Amino acid sequence: MTPRSRISILIADDHFIVRSGLVAVIQSEPDLLVVAQASDGAQAAELYARHQPDVALLDLRMPIKNGNDAIELIRRDFPQARILVLTAYSGDEDIHRALEAGARGYVLKSSTGDGLIPAIRAVAAGDHWIPQDVASRLAVRSAYEALTQREIEVLREIASGRANKEIAQHLAISEHTVKDHLKNILGKLQVAGRTEAVTAAVRRGIIEIGPVVK
Amino acid sequence: MTPRSRISILIADDHFIVRSGLVAVIQSEPDLLVVAQASDGAQAAELYARHQPDVALLDLRMPIKNGNDAIELIRRDFPQARILVLTAYSGDEDIHRALEAGARGYVLKSSTGDGLIPAIRAVAAGDHWIPQDVASRLAVRSAYEALTQREIEVLREIASGRANKEIAQHLAISEHTVKDHLKNILGKLQVAGRTEAVTAAVRRGIIEIGPVVK
DNA sequence: GCAAACATCCCTCTTTCGAGGGGAAAGAGT
DNA sequence: ACTCTTTCCCCTCGAAAGAGGGATGTTTGC
Numbered sequence: 001m002t003p004r005s006r007i008s009i010l011i012a013d014d015h016f017i018v019r020s021g022l023v024a025v026i027q028s029e030p031d032l033l034v035v036a037q038a039s040d041g042a043q044a045a046e047l048y049a050r051h052q053p054d055v056a057l058l059d060l061r062m063p064i065k066n067g068n069d070a071i072e073l074i075r076r077d078f079p080q081a082r083i084l085v086l087t088a089y090s091g092d093e094d095i096h097r098a099l100e101a102g103a104r105g106y107v108l109k110s111s112t113g114d115g116l117i118p119a120i121r122a123v124a125a126g127d128h129w130i131p132q133d134v135a136s137r138l139a140v141r142s143a144y145e146a147l148t149q150r151e152i153e154v155l156r157e158i159a160s161g162r163a164n165k166e167i168a169q170h171l172a173i174s175e176h177t178v179k180d181h182l183k184n185i186l187g188k189l190q191v192a193g194r195t196e197a198v199t200a201a202v203r204r205g206i207i208e209i210g211p212v213v214k
Numbered sequence: 215m216t217p218r219s220r221i222s223i224l225i226a227d228d229h230f231i232v233r234s235g236l237v238a239v240i241q242s243e244p245d246l247l248v249v250a251q252a253s254d255g256a257q258a259a260e261l262y263a264r265h266q267p268d269v270a271l272l273d274l275r276m277p278i279k280n281g282n283d284a285i286e287l288i289r290r291d292f293p294q295a296r297i298l299v300l301t302a303y304s305g306d307e308d309i310h311r312a313l314e315a316g317a318r319g320y321v322l323k324s325s326t327g328d329g330l331i332p333a334i335r336a337v338a339a340g341d342h343w344i345p346q347d348v349a350s351r352l353a354v355r356s357a358y359e360a361l362t363q364r365e366i367e368v369l370r371e372i373a374s375g376r377a378n379k380e381i382a383q384h385l386a387i388s389e390h391t392v393k394d395h396l397k398n399i400l401g402k403l404q405v406a407g408r409t410e411a412v413t414a415a416v417r418r419g420i421i422e423i424g425p426v427v428k
Numbered sequence: 429g430c431a432a433a434c435a436t437c438c439c440t441c442t443t444t445c446g447a448g449g450g451g452a453a454a455g456a457g458t
Numbered sequence: 459a460c461t462c463t464t465t466c467c468c469c470t471c472g473a474a475a476g477a478g479g480g481a482t483g484t485t486t487g488c
Contacts, residue, residue, distance in 0.1 A: 191375055211305065408476090
C-alpha cells in the first residue's frame with residue numbers, strides 16, 4: 001500500500017511528554033504525519049481551523065477548554081471533522097459526551113501503538129473505532145438516567161461540602177427544592193447518600209475534583 | 215562537558231505513550247540513556263535490581279504497585295538509589311510520601327524537556343530537585359496533621375458511601391468509635407462534613423476514587 | 429519511666445438528611 | 459392540544475450526623 005499523500009494529524013494534550021510520545025509513535029509510520037500540536041482545547045480548535053487535518057487526536061482533560069468543548073468548537077465549523085479521543089481513563093459520562101459531540105473513535109492512553117495506529121487509520125478513513133471494553137461500558141451507562149444541568153449544579157455544591165441550606169442560598173432556591181434535586185440525583189445515580197453520590201459522579205466523569213496541582 | 219559514560223535511566227509509567235515520550239525526549243540528549251522500561255511498580259523494582267541504573271524515573275500512579283510502593287521496594291535493597299518522581303498532578307500527601315520514602319526529585323508531567331532533563335542530571339549527580347511550586351505546597355501541607363492509618367480506613371469507608379453504623383460493622387468497632395475517628399478526620403482536614411472530607415482527601419492524594427476504566 | 433499519640437468505648441443534644449407524600453408553572457416534543 | 463420533562467415549591471417524620479463532653483488500655487518516642 002503506497003498512499004498518494006500522508007494522513008495529516010493534529011494532536012492535543014496538555015502534557016509535553018505525552019505529545020512527544022504521540023509524535024514519536026505516529027512519525028514511525030510512514031503514511032502518518034503530525035501537522036500540529038496543541039496543549040489546550042482552545043488552541044486545538046484554533047489549530048484545527050488553520051490546518052484542517054485529516055484526523056484530530058484529542059485528550060479529554062485539558063486546561064482552558066476541555067476535550068469535549070474542543071470537539072464541539074471544531075464540529076461547529078467543520079461538521080465532517082474526524083476526531084479521535086485519546087484519554088487516560090474516564091467515566092462513562094465522558095465517553096458518552098465525547099461520542100455524542102461527534103468523536104469518531106476512542107482510544108485509551110494505556111494502549112500501545114498497535115491500538116492507536118489502526119484507530120487513527122480507521123478514523124481517517126471515515127470509520128468509527130470503539131474498543132470492545134469501552135463499548136460495553138456505554139451499554140452499562142445507558143442504564144443510568146442522565147442528570148439535568150441543574151442537578152449537576154447541585155451535585156457540585158454537594159461535592160464542595162455545602163449543606164442543603166447553604167446550597168439553597170447559593171443557588172437562590174428553597175431548601176425544599178435542593179432536597180428535591182438531591183432526591184432525583186440519588187435516584188438517578190442509584191446511590192444511598194450524598195457522599196456516595198459525589199464519588200459515583202466522579203467515577204463516571206459527571207463531575208471532577210480538581211487536583212491541588214495541575 | 216564530555217562524560218566518560220552515559221547516565222543510565224530506568225523509566226516506569228503504565229502508559230505506553232508516556233514511555234515513548236520519555237524515551238524520545240531523553241534519547242535526544244547524548245549523555246542520557248534509557249536502559250529499562252517498566253509498566254508497573256513491581257516491574258520497576260525488579261528491573262531496578264537487574265539494571266541498577268543511575269536514575270529511576272517513576273510515575274506515582276501505576277497498577278500492581280504504585281510509585282510509592284516501588285520507591286520503598288527499591289530503597290530497601292538499594293538505599294542509595296537515586297529516584298526521580300514524575301507525575302501528572304498530585305496531592306500534597308503524594309508528594310510528601312514520595313519524598314519521605316526517599317525520592318530525590320519531583321517533576322510534573324506538564325513540564326517540558328527543559329524541566330525534565332536538568333532534573334535527571336541533578337538527581338544523577340546526587341542532588342535534589344524540587345520545583346518551587348511543589349516545595350511551597352509542601353510547606354502548606356505541613357499545616358495539616360497527618361491522618362492515622364485507622365482514620366484513613368474510616369475515610370475510605372465514608373467515601374464508599376457507608377453510614378457510620380455500617381462502617382462500625384465492617385471494621386468491627388462501635389459506632390461511637392467511628393464517630394470519634396470521623397471527628398478527628400474532620401478536625402485534621404479542617405472540613406465541616408463527611409462529604410467535604412472525602413473531596414478534600416482526594417484532592418490531597420490521601421485517598422483515591424478509582425475510575426471506572428483504567 | 430513517662431508523656432504523647434493511638435484506638436477504643438460511652439453519653440447527650442441539636443441539626444441535618446433523606447424518604448414519603450403532595451402540587452404548580454414553563455418549555456419541548458408529539 | 460396534550461404529554462413529558464424540568465424546575466420549583468410545600469409538608470411530615472424517623473434516622474443519621476456531628477458537636478460537646480469524659481474515659482481506658484496500648485504502643486511509641488524521648
